[in-house]
Amino acid sequence: MADDKVIIGKIGAPHGVRGDVRVIPLTDFPDRFHQLKTVYTDDGAKLTVESARFHKQFVLVKFRGIDTMNDAELLRGKLIKVRREDAVVLPEGHYYFFDIIGLSVYTETGEHLGEITDILQTGSNDVYVAERKNEKPLLIPALKEVVLQIDIPGKKMIVKLQEEWDDHED
The missing domain is CATH 2.30.30.240 (PRC-barrel domain)
Structure with a gap:
């Protein structure tokens, strides 16, 4: 696999005016968002997670350096990924x-x-x-x-x- 990263979500609309984004979880392990430190977008950008909290069917995520609604809007539609080695470890006999x-x-x-x-x-x-x-x-x-x-x-x-x-x- 050329890309050693795993898709865990898709960024939707901005949430509020302080740069938070709505993320649609694309993972069987949505709780992982609480432990996230670093994610990558599908265009290769590295983002540092400042906070994540659940709101309805979304995860509201605040990334470092994304401080306005306009900044957040630039992320809309991007997939977010984690490194393969940071994927949730599955029980023996289970595979992604x-x-x-x-x-x-x-x-x-x-x-x-x-x-x-x-x-x-x-x-x-x-x-x-x-x-x-x-x-x-x-x-x-x-x-x-x-x-x-x-x-x-x-x-x-x-x-x-x-x-x-x-x-x-x-």
């Missing part, structure tokens, strides 16, 4: 979508099946979409009996395909 997308998929025997290009959220379990050359995409249910191993540093996933499953009931 951006960690899964781009993984190479292999069978247990080492056959390359394709690359994960998308994740479908079905309600019961996620489904990984693996693009294959000259074939329709492979849909892989994100279940323990199907996805045997996820190796983020090695950028690969090992799966047991449905037709290889045993015919036993659990």
Whole structure:
């Protein structure tokens, strides 16, 4: 990934006249805004967080050096990001979508099946979409009996395909 940062919100309208902005949280962990010290905008600017508080569905954020409504207006529409290493640590066996997308998929025997290009959220379990050359995409249910191993540093996933499953009931 060229950008080592994770999107956590989108800046909306200014709030008040002292430079506060409304941020729409784009994270499963909105409480993280209370601990934020530094964020980055999608154009690479580094901003220091002075304060953050919740207001309705928004987080009101005050950035150092953004002291007027006009200053705040210049930030409208920008995505805010944190460094990958500052992302919330997930429990073992849980992964961010951006960690899964781009993984190479292999069978247990080492056959390359394709690359994960998308994740479908079905309600019961996620489904990984693996693009294959000259074939329709492979849909892989994100279940323990199907996805045997996820190796983020090695950028690969090992799966047991449905037709290889045993015919036993659990």
